[in-house]
Amino acid sequence: MEPRKDLLDIESLSSEEIEFLLKTAGPFKDLFEKSVKKVPTLRGKSVLTLFYEPSTRTRSSFEIAAKRLSADVTNFSVAASSVVKGESVLDTVDTLQAMKVDYIIVRHPASGIPNLIAKHANASVVNAGDGFHAHPTQALLDAFTLREVFPKSARKRVLIVGDILHSRVARSTSTLFRKLGVEVGVLGPGGLIPDGKPKEFKVFRSFDEAFEWKPDLIYLLRIQLERQKAQFFPSLHEYHQVYGVTNERFARVEKEGIWIMHPGPVNRGVELVDNVMRYERCLINQQVENGIATRMAVLYWLKPQTSSREAEVEV
Amino acid sequence: MSKPTLYRGGKIASEGSSRLRTADVVVDKGIITQLGAGLRAPRGSDVIDCGGKLLMPAMFDVHVHLREPGREDKETIRSGSEAAINGGVTGIVAMPNTDPAIDNGGLVQSVMDIAAEKARIPVFTSGCITRRRAGEELAAIAEMKEKGALIITDDGSPVCDPLVLRRAMEYAREFGLILASHCEVMELSGNGAMNEGRVSYQLGIPGIPACSEEICLDRDIRLAQHTRAHVHIQHVTTARGMETIRRFKKEGVKVTCEVSPHHLIFNEEDIRDYDSSYKMNPPLRTKDDNKRLLKGLIDGVFDVIATDHAPHTEFEKNQDFGSAPFGITGLETAVISLFHHFIRSGKFGWDLLVKRYSAEPRRLMGLPEAKIAKGEKAEFLVFDPHGTTRFTKQYMRSKSSNTPFLDQELEGAIDRVVLGNKVLVDRMKRARGK
Known part of the structure; x- marks a missing residue:
């Protein structure tokens, strides 16, 4: 080396x-x-x-x-x-x-x-x-965290949710995950899922569709409204309804034992509801460490x- | 008095035929006085051995930025025209996006005056479509035409308001002026800095979608169709846009268009590592566009080749990709790079280069073509296909060197550029005549 x-x-x-x-x-x-x-x-x-x-x-x-x-x-x-x-x-x-x-x-x-x-x-x-x-060090810490949960990361499924277009985290982390053999799926508002994304990404239309894919981990991206000149979606409220981990979706996350990651800082009530932060399979603080x-x-x-x-x- | 010169044994390229004809050429007092095989050197003449070399009509570029007045640190009329000469180009049309913008007769006159004093080749200028290139009020179009502006354009930006453009077309049409269009929907381009696609995603650089150019191009041609004006589409970069032009040409719309060497040679993949010498507007598109634009050039959709020579200082270009200004130089590299990439491998012939970068640009501007024929004014270059050229800063005459070819060595060399009784460039070894 x-x-x-x-x-x-x-x-x-x-x-x-x-x-x-x-x-x-x-x-x-x-x-x-x-x-x-x-x-x-x-x-x-x-x-x-x-x-x-x-x-x-x-x-x-x-x-x-x-x-x-x-x-x-x-x-x-x-x-x-x-x-x-x-x-x-x-x-x-x-x-x-x-x-x-x-x-x-x-x-x-x-x-x-x-x-x-x-x-x-x-x-x-x-x-x-x-x-x-x-954001390569974010990707490395994400991969390290993933490995702590899944020592054999190959063929695990990670769903990345949110602003794929503007996210350097999504770029670096998904690239590293794919290098580790992880399958990556994405979900987000149409304009934020760019056509130029890697072909290997599986694109989902809704959370329901994504759940059917049986992800092992959901990676929520921070939504930054200030980055958007012409809106990509109407409001944070609607974003939460369609692309957020709501209480109903959290129930399913818990039931299926899906792990949660987020690069922080979290927008409570937007990317996820408060309860998720206390979920035992929520890895956010572990990511920081x-x-x-x-x-x-x-x-x-x-x-x-x-x-x-x-x-x-x-x- | 200058001595007659005999150019012996060169191959003559012309727009009419892909076959090169070997002939001797005698130039006396700036005129081609003899042309034929086995000519005897006139008494006291210089003899130039052109064996293995080509003689071709000198080039003409309808799209260059000379930056004077306003940004003389990037280029001047003098340095830009010297760059042209160095690249075998003996006539250029300056764009009016200077500071102040060339939007009235006085400024046109002043550019022409400076050119007459400082430039060794004819330098023409265009004028703005709108005052200060602001896209709102019409510039003094008739006055600029009267002072010698060849075309009008707001190049660097589109005329955003379609009604303003319509009025400009209706007005300019009556003076026989061509409107040259920089096609872009500003809102769609946003803060984009390169083609939107896979590479822009990977580099994290905001993209300029192909449709930004295509929608504006479509709009401008439809307005030309409606107003019966002549629109010239500048620097076409997408195959889809090119097909639109092809279709409207068939319908009889007065639309002409240009393609730049860099949009034929490079594509978005070249931008890896954020090299801002690959940043220009419209941006480098895809590999597929390269291929299809080349095909379009060969089958005749493109009327002319033009470089969009756009000098910038090293300091400005040495920023991050997003902040660096758009534009690359091209006058000095066009002929050699087209030879290196296309002619050498037989993708197209010398006749195409002469037609699209010498004859047709002059016709488009209403100027007589440069021809290598008996009785014509000498205006040609001697090209050595076996030579090589390294585009060092020392080699280049432009004040700026923002080109991807910087320090690259390419096949082909421009040995001599002749205009009338002047030899503007001379890199040849001479033999004494008898």
Whole structure:
């Protein structure tokens, strides 16, 4: 396995690399039960989070992951207002190059920005979500969580519900699931199920139809109404009626023992009713915990090109 | 006084025949004075050995962006015309989406004046259909025509209001002006940056659906049909759109159209890794469109080849794919890339290139064709099919180098470009005549 500088998407990962990452995350997770949760793996290395989109959860998850590996973490604040059009992201990259950081965790509303940064930086770049493109660490934590429930994931059936068009989570997670042999079905408002989706996706018209397919797990996507200029569906209320896990649908989910995942944060009463959160097969909090472990595995695995020499500064 | 020049043993390409005829050509004082086999070099002449090479009429591009006035950092009339020359193109029509937009006679005049002073080839301009290209009020159409504008267009955007376009057609028709249409339904294109499809989904880039172009194209041709105006559809990219044009042509509608080299050569698959030198509007479509557009070019749906030469600075293009501006340069790469991709492998002949990129564009603009014939003005290029060209920044004369061909080496080389008594490009080794 060749060492890799960056993690930008799921497509480019080999199955060997995926297995390595999923396997490595396990011991890191075991660490969380110990009184000292830290290992010295990245001591002396600097990790910088560069978030052009607000996200407390993902940023904190990366921060905790880096700190548990003993790295120094800096949050590079990019005020949304200062990001004027035409301002060059590459100027920022030059700044970071000069700061000699080893890892850049980047989130940006434009697809492909991490690729651009990775081309110009010696630091390892981890894509923490770019536009509609990719969210590879989310996919890895989802896969890790799936494996915890189904150690043999092949031919399991996962139904992804919601905004497939705008979701980088749907792109990355479904890609990784398919690489693990999972069968993927999708359900959502017509305009949000793009024609360009992978041919292997099974498309359902309704929840009833999807239930007949006997999914092992339902992955609910967060619906973001603010992304929609011309509406894709009339209202959140109607969305819930047609594509949400209502009380009636939850009864069926419970009866059939279907597992539930959601990348968070959850819109209660839209994607799902409150009861689902207390369902014993609801994996949402487990996903959060696994997020830290898999991100530790990612940082552990990547090899920055910042420095090959060991520290030899004399004081 | 310039000496006569004998071009010896070259193969002459023409629009009329796919067969190349080997002949010697004598140019004296800018005129082709002799043409035939085994000519004797006139006394004191330069002799150029053209064995294995081709002589063909120089090209004409009806769709280029020269960026002057307003964005002289991207291109000027001077640099853009030099780029044309470098690519074997000796006549160009500038688009009016400058800053300010060319929407009145004064601006047309000023572009013509600058061109007369700075350019070594004829540079023509188009004028806007609507004032400031805003799509609301008609621009000073008659005045621009009077000052020399060859066509009118709001290129870069469509005229969104169909009634405004209808009025423009009815008005321009009376002056014999062609309306060139950039076809796009802005609401459908939205913030799209590439073709909507499998690749846009994978890259997470908002898509521009094919129907955005096709609906507008359909609308514009129907308006031309209704108003009996001549509409010219710019940069057609979808096979379905092309079929619409074919159908209306059969019905006798005055519709002509163009295809660009990049829409024949590249498709959405090339955009992997977010390379913004593949970003233009209308966008690269599918592999199937490539194939069918090529077939359309061969069977004659497309009247002309035009590059939509659209220079942008490296700084602007070096952004994420969504933010980078639309457009790629094309003047310097058109002939060579078409040779490399199509002529070399016999997909089409030299006659097609001459017809669609030299003769027909000039006819469309109401200009005399460039011809390699006795008594004609010398306006041709010498092409070496055994040479190669690497499109480095040093090679290119455009101020910008936003082309997918940057630093690529392609088969074919333009050795010489001749216009009248001037040799505009000379990369040939010369032998002394006797």
